[in-house]
Amino acid sequence: MTDIAVPTHEPKPGEHGWTQTGVSNEKLGMWVFLGSECLLFGGLISTYLLYKNTAVKGPVPHQLYDIPFTSVSSFVLLMSSMTMVLALSALQRDDHQRCRLWLVTTALLGATFISGQVYEFTSFVKEGMGYTTNTASSAFYTLTGFHGVHVSLGIVMLMSLFMMSLRGRLPKERSEVVEIVGLYWHFVDVVWILIFTVVYLIP
Amino acid sequence: MSMMTAHEVDEERHSHPSDAQYIAIAAILAVITAAEVSVYYINFFKDSFIATVAALIPMMIAKFALVAAFFMHLRFDNKLFRAVFLTGIILAVTVYMVVLFTFHVFAH
Numbered sequence: 001m002t003d004i005a006v007p008t009h010e011p012k013p014g015e016h017g018w019t020q021t022g023v024s025n026e027k028l029g030m031w032v033f034l035g036s037e038c039l040l041f042g043g044l045i046s047t048y049l050l051y052k053n054t055a056v057k058g059p060v061p062h063q064l065y066d067i068p069f070t071s072v073s074s075f076v077l078l079m080s081s082m083t084m085v086l087a088l089s090a091l092q093r094d095d096h097q098r099c100r101l102w103l104v105t106t107a108l109l110g111a112t113f114i115s116g117q118v119y120e121f122t123s124f125v126k127e128g129m130g131y132t133t134n135t136a137s138s139a140f141y142t143l144t145g146f147h148g149v150h151v152s153l154g155i156v157m158l159m160s161l162f163m164m165s166l167r168g169r170l171p172k173e174r175s176e177v178v179e180i181v182g183l184y185w186h187f188v189d190v191v192w193i194l195i196f197t198v199v200y201l202i203p
Numbered sequence: 204m205s206m207m208t209a210h211e212v213d214e215e216r217h218s219h220p221s222d223a224q225y226i227a228i229a230a231i232l233a234v235i236t237a238a239e240v241s242v243y244y245i246n247f248f249k250d251s252f253i254a255t256v257a258a259l260i261p262m263m264i265a266k267f268a269l270v271a272a273f274f275m276h277l278r279f280d281n282k283l284f285r286a287v288f289l290t291g292i293i294l295a296v297t298v299y300m301v302v303l304f305t306f307h308v309f310a311h
Contacts, residue, residue: 085225
C-alpha cells in the first residue's frame, strides 16, 4: 500500500459547504424527515392491526385481497428502487442520458404501481367495501392511501429532476439532489415492504 | 486542507456498490418476494399462524435491511444517518408495540 498524500478540499468554517456535523445539511434533513415518517406509518399500520378484526358489517379487506395482483405491484415498486439507484450511479459517472432514462423508468414504474392501487381500490368499492363501510376498511384505505400519496409525490419529484436534467441544471456536482430524492423513493419502497407482509400476507 | 492517503482515496471511490451489484441486490429482493408469496400461496405451514408469521417476518426484515443498507447507502454513508434513521424505527416500534399490547391485539 502506498501512502502518497493526496490533497482533498474539505471546506473550512465559514466556507461554502461547511457544516457543523461534517455531513450535508440537506441529506441529514431528509434522514430526520424519514425518521419521523417511521412514526407516521407505524401509527397507520398499528391502527390497521387494531381494527382489522373489529368490523361488524360489510366485507373486510382480507376477504377481498388479490394477492397475485398485489405481488406484481410489489415487484414493480421494488424494481423502481433499483432503477432509482441506477439513475444516481449514472449521474455520478456524468452519463446524463442514462440518468434521464432511469429517472423516467422509475417514474413510470411508480405510475404503474399507483395505477394498480387505483384499480384495487375501485374493485374493492365495487365489491361493497367503501371507506366508511367499517373500521377495518377505513384503516386499510387510510394506510394504503397515505402510501399512495407518498408514491405520487415521489413521481412529481422524479419528473422535476428529469426536467432539471433536460435543461442542464443537474450537473454531476449536484448529484446529491438525486441522492436525496432517491432516499425518499427508497423509503416509500421499504414502507411498502412492511405493508405487503403485515397487511396483505399475514393472515 | 486535510490530507488523505492514496489507499483512503481509493477506498472512498469504491465505497458505493457497482451497477452490477445493485442489479444483483434487486434480484435477491425479487427472489425473497417470490418466497414470501409462496409461503402465503402454497400454505406451506398448514394454516399455522405462528409458523407463517415466523417465516414471513425475517424475510420482510431481510428485504428492508437490503434496501436500507445498499440502495439507501446506509452501510457506506456517515454513521450519523444510520443513527437518525434507527432512532425513528426503534421509537416507532417501541411506541406502537406498547399501544398494540395495551389494546390486547396479540391476545388472541
